[in-house]
Amino acid sequence: MITFTEARMLAARWGKGNLSSRRANIRYHVRERGNGDLWRYLRKAYNFNKKGSFARLLPDDRTHYERKSGEFLIEHNGYIVTYGFNRR
Numbered sequence: 584m585i586t587f588t589e590a591r592m593l594a595a596r597w598g599k600g601n602l603s604s605r606r607a608n609i610r611y612h613v614r615e616r617g618n619g620d621l622w623r624y625l626r627k628a629y630n631f632n633k634k635g636s637f638a639r640l641l642p643d644d645r646t647h648y649e650r651k652s653g654e655f656l657i658e659h660n661g662y663i664v665t666y667g668f669n670r671r
Contacts, residue, residue: 585622590622592629593622593625593626593628593629594606594609594625596628596629596662596663597609597625597628597662597663597664598658598659598660598662598663598664600659600664600665608664609621609625612624612665612666612667613625616665616666616667616668624666627666628656628663628666629663631648631654631656631666632650633648633656635650636648636649636650636655636656637649637650641657643659644659644660645657645658645659645664646658646659649669652668653668653669653670654667654668655667655668655669
């Protein structure tokens with residue numbers, strides 16, 4: 584179960600990325616990387632631990648964080664653009 588306050592908090596961390604809106608970006612990434620489980624995906628992205636991850640700056644001023652496990656997060660101006668796992 585998720586509260587309205589938690590839902591707002593989780594969604595507020597996301598940016599629109601290359602899509603038309605924050606909502607469109609979240610929908611796209613949940614479908615592509617989140618196996619359709621919206622709240623689980625948003626919680627995992629929100630709780631991504633940057634400490635101990637390798638960070639690199641991408642050409643478009645986005646920051647790519649990746650852990651040894653392959654878990655990654657990409658941010659732009661402090662907002663999440665995408666989250667997922669690279670298969671190793």
